[in-house]
Amino acid sequence: MRCSVSHITSFLLIILSGMLGSSCFSLKYDTKGGGQIPGKTFSVQFVENQARLVEPGLSQDVTNSLKDYLRNNTNLIMVNNTGDNDFEAVITGYEPSTPSTVVAGDQAAQNKFTITIKVRYTCNVNPDLDFEASFSRYKLYNVSGSGFESVKSELTKEIMDELLDDIYKRAFVNW
Numbered sequence: 001m002r003c004s005v006s007h008i009t010s011f012l013l014i015i016l017s018g019m020l021g022s023s024c025f026s027l028k029y030d031t032k033g034g035g036q037i038p039g040k041t042f043s044v045q046f047v048e049n050q051a052r053l054v055e056p057g058l059s060q061d062v063t064n065s066l067k068d069y070l071r072n073n074t075n076l077i078m079v080n081n082t083g084d085n086d087f088e089a090v091i092t093g094y095e096p097s098t099p100s101t102v103v104a105g106d107q108a109a110q111n112k113f114t115i116t117i118k119v120r121y122t123c124n125v126n127p128d129l130d131f132e133a134s135f136s137r138y139k140l141y142n143v144s145g146s147g148f149e150s151v152k153s154e155l156t157k158e159i160m161d162e163l164l165d166d167i168y169k170r171a172f173v174n175w
Helices: 005-024 058-073 148-172
Strands: 041-044 085-103 107-123 131-142
Touching: 041 058, 058 085, 058 148, 085 148, 107 148, 131 148
Parallel strands: 041 085
Antiparallel strands: 085 107, 107 131
8 A cells, every 4th residue: 555645745734734723713611601791890798687587697608708709700809899790688588497398297307498688789880780689599408317506507508609609690691
């Protein structure tokens, strides 16, 4: 089997064009789903707790968590006054023990722990993006065992992670 010069040249041209073509294009993956974030700054106002049952420290935790989430997931600069993207929030629900799964004798096997946050987002760059919405997430936990106090911290963190992601998507991904 003989390889002619024209075959070798054709083969090299195909390889070379493939290498050049792939170097001209790049793929960029965005784990948050894309969307252009307007403006350059953000602000988070102190989150008030107006839930029927008030958990001490939750207001400050939600405020700090929202600031940290936006700082870590955007290129926006946090400002103390009103930023290009301003977040105001109120904790409207904190329900640690709503029965979810009932077994024989009308006893709960699992309870549902729910946190609800009402958010007002103001985009001072593009007011068409403004919204006011409630976000609610829950986690189930077993009634038997050590009780709610032993799982409260872990469940609160899991719920907050989901709520923060929901708020981010609604504000910046038009979800």
